[in-house]
Amino acid sequence: MSAVLWQVLQIVLVIGISPLITGWVRLVKSRLNGRIGASPFQPYRDVYRLLQKEAVVAHSASWVFRAAPYVTFGSVWLAASIVPAFTTNLFLAQAADLIALVALLGVARFWTALAGMDIGTSFGGLGASREMMIASLAEPAMLMVTFSLSLISGTTAPAQIIAFILSGGVGIEVSLGLALAALVMVAIAENGRIPIDNPATHLELTMVHEAMVLEYSGRHLALMEGAGMVRLTLFMALIGGLFAPWGMAQPGDGALAVLVGLGAFLAKCFILATALGVFETSIAKMRVFRYADFLGGALLLGLLATIFLYVSEAV
Numbered sequence: 001m002s003a004v005l006w007q008v009l010q011i012v013l014v015i016g017i018s019p020l021i022t023g024w025v026r027l028v029k030s031r032l033n034g035r036i037g038a039s040p041f042q043p044y045r046d047v048y049r050l051l052q053k054e055a056v057v058a059h060s061a062s063w064v065f066r067a068a069p070y071v072t073f074g075s076v077w078l079a080a081s082i083v084p085a086f087t088t089n090l091f092l093a094q095a096a097d098l099i100a101l102v103a104l105l106g107v108a109r110f111w112t113a114l115a116g117m118d119i120g121t122s123f124g125g126l127g128a129s130r131e132m133m134i135a136s137l138a139e140p141a142m143l144m145v146t147f148s149l150s151l152i153s154g155t156t157a158p159a160q161i162i163a164f165i166l167s168g169g170v171g172i173e174v175s176l177g178l179a180l181a182a183l184v185m186v187a188i189a190e191n192g193r194i195p196i197d198n199p200a201t202h203l204e205l206t207m208v209h210e211a212m213v214l215e216y217s218g219r220h221l222a223l224m225e226g227a228g229m230v231r232l233t234l235f236m237a238l239i240g241g242l243f244a245p246w247g248m249a250q251p252g253d254g255a256l257a258v259l260v261g262l263g264a265f266l267a268k269c270f271i272l273a274t275a276l277g278v279f280e281t282s283i284a285k286m287r288v289f290r291y292a293d294f295l296g297g298a299l300l301l302g303l304l305a306t307i308f309l310y311v312s313e314a315v
Contacts (some may be wrong), residue, residue, distance in 0.1 A: 127211025
């Protein structure tokens with residue numbers, strides 16, 4: 001019964017704090033740039049304002065364009081719900097693994113790209129083609145990180161990986177450091193953050209995600225924006241849970257341990273959000289033709305993490 005309760009709490013928590021984390025990143029960047037910046041709660045107001053507006057759809061749009069926001073948001077939300085945030089005692093923990101997570105994110109990306117091409121505008125096709133180019137390198141890198149973690153822990157289930165790390169079965173591993181670096185680079189690409197993309201601008205020469213959702217409005221745009229916020233929270237939960245799981249509650253722990261896990265999760269999210277804001281302020285947007293170098297580096301790090309494991313076991 002407690003697993004069902006914590007699962008419901010996690011589903012609500014993911015929706016509840018995602019706009020706040022996005023707003024916090026924007027506030028950190030504003031302060032570092034010498035501006036006061038908007039309140040970290042501004043994304044809540046933005047989403048509410050969009051939900052009050054009518055969704056205007058182009059005459060050339062098909063049912064794919066209308067269905068894509070719901071499928072995208074549902075896929076990302078489900079993916080975020082199966083990643084342990086504050087406890088591994090989740091109802092879906094036994095049915096979820098990192099490969100399913102990659103697949104759910106792939107479904108969301110596929111439908112967003114389809115929607116970008118569906119209406120036939122040049123910006124939509126441009127964004128979809130760039131998104132697929134990024135995905136062709138980001139997904140293999142993510143799978144290599146998954147393989148590295150599964151070789152260390154013997155499983156691809158996030159809850160079991162976390163339990164294995166918390167049990168002290170893993171010491172200082174070079175492979176874990178390489179896998180963490182690869183996952184951070186994949187997270188930057190998947191969330192369309194600087195240096196891969198800049199969610200704050202609409203420059204036609206550089207935009208990726210914004211080009212695919214440019215024709216959306218009203219509740220459809222609210223869902224697309226919400227999916228992006230939830231995806232950012234997902235990757236923060238993934239990085240904080242798999243590589244720094246300390247404080248997370250385990251099955252059999254009481255409500256106090258869950259409260260500690262909740263506080264630890266929120267602290268990790270805001271530390272990572274602050275680090276993201278500092279990183280984005282200190283680096284420039286990358287040129288499009290250099291995406292392959294950046295994501296190729298992530299794939300190489302993931303591959304090296306796996307090779308180091310085999311070498312260390314053979315020695």
